[in-house]
Amino acid sequence: MEKVGVVGFGVMGTGIVEVVASKGYTVIVRDISDTVLQKGMEKVRNSLNRIVAKGDISAESMEEIISRISVTTSLESLADCDIVIEAASENLEVKLTLFEQLDRLVKSNAIFASNTSSIPIGRLAGAVERKDRFLGLHFFNPVPVMKLVEVIKTLLVSDEVLNKAIAFVEKLGKKAIVCKDVAGFVVNRLLVPYLLDAVRAYESGLASIEDIDNAMKLGCGYPMGPFTLLDFVGLDTVLSVAEIMFEEFKDPRYAPPPLLRQLVYAGRLGRKSGRGFYEYEK
Ligand SMILES: NC(=O)c1ccc[n+]([C@@H]2O[C@H](COP(=O)([O-])OP(=O)(O)OC[C@H]3O[C@@H](n4cnc5c(N)ncnc54)[C@H](O)[C@@H]3O)[C@@H](O)[C@H]2O)c1
Numbered sequence: 001m002e003k004v005g006v007v008g009f010g011v012m013g014t015g016i017v018e019v020v021a022s023k024g025y026t027v028i029v030r031d032i033s034d035t036v037l038q039k040g041m042e043k044v045r046n047s048l049n050r051i052v053a054k055g056d057i058s059a060e061s062m063e064e065i066i067s068r069i070s071v072t073t074s075l076e077s078l079a080d081c082d083i084v085i086e087a088a089s090e091n092l093e094v095k096l097t098l099f100e101q102l103d104r105l106v107k108s109n110a111i112f113a114s115n116t117s118s119i120p121i122g123r124l125a126g127a128v129e130r131k132d133r134f135l136g137l138h139f140f141n142p143v144p145v146m147k148l149v150e151v152i153k154t155l156l157v158s159d160e161v162l163n164k165a166i167a168f169v170e171k172l173g174k175k176a177i178v179c180k181d182v183a184g185f186v187v188n189r190l191l192v193p194y195l196l197d198a199v200r201a202y203e204s205g206l207a208s209i210e211d212i213d214n215a216m217k218l219g220c221g222y223p224m225g226p227f228t229l230l231d232f233v234g235l236d237t238v239l240s241v242a243e244i245m246f247e248e249f250k251d252p253r254y255a256p257p258p259l260l261r262q263l264v265y266a267g268r269l270g271r272k273s274g275r276g277f278y279e280y281e282k
Pocket of ligand 1: 008012089094233234
């Protein structure tokens with residue numbers, strides 16, 4: 001694999017693009033507006049600048065990495081990619097439409113991967129002819145830091161594609177774990193009920209947001225508390241993930257608490273919008 005396409009240049013797309021370009025691949029990323037693409041490139045630059053400041057890479061290497069990245073609003077520009085990683089909003093219709101279009105445009109031997117946090121991959125693969133070349137590659141946030149990628153194996157993906165994808169993940173310096181195609185996969189199966197329980201605990205008046213965060217940090221040794229993590233992931237993304245997992249399992253542990261919904265309706269999406277459970281400087 002030489003040329004990588006990424007669709008969606010938000011929280012995850014920017015991280016994926018940075019890591020892929022840093023490992024020497026040519027990458028082209030598609031989002032829906034020039035403004036989003038510009039903001040995304042700024043985010044990648046800022047992140048690489050921090051690595052330069054730490055002395056881990058030189059300023060020249062950073063420019064080389066940047067020069068391997070191109071941005072576009074046209075899906076057609078991804079036609080000659082060897083692998084396309086979809087990291088668009090967590091919305092079934094958006095993803096199905098994208099894959100239907102990509103299947104017509106992108107060369108037939110390319111691999112398709114979705115970074116969805118919760119939608120069963122087989123549901124998305126339904127949108128394409130190349131079901132044997134379709135799998136899940138679930139990266140974690142922030143992508144340049146987090147070492148895990150869940151590789152999700154559908155019933156129809158070929159062993160050849162699965163092995164190629166694992167080799168690709170390892171080339172990115174990540175640890176691949178293979179899991180079955182069940183909504184939420186491994187990490188969100190366990191993490192989402194915990195995050196939603198934290199919101200329910202706060203809603204019930206158990207303790208303040210800060211104290212619940214401190215309890216889990218200082219009492220359990222977690223690197224950040226649940227509300228800091230919720231804001232970091234994005235409350236809209238967590239809400240969509242919870243809805244999809246609730247739909248799949250009909251288990252109340254995945255039912256989104258009213259407060260989470262209220263915050264999303266109010267545009268308080270977490271760090272990315274400047275305010276979620278906490279407030280952030282712009
Ligand atoms: N945020 C996390 O911590 C996290 C972690 C792992 C996986 N994910 C998954 O990654 C995916 C992206 O999440 P995110 O947090 O980056 O969301 P985000 O809201 O930050 O970014 C989504 C991006 O997709 C773009 N987009 C929407 N429709 C598009 C289209 N048709 N073509 C191209 N781009 C389009 C939006 O403009 C936006 O820039 C979701 O499936 C999410 O579940 C998120």
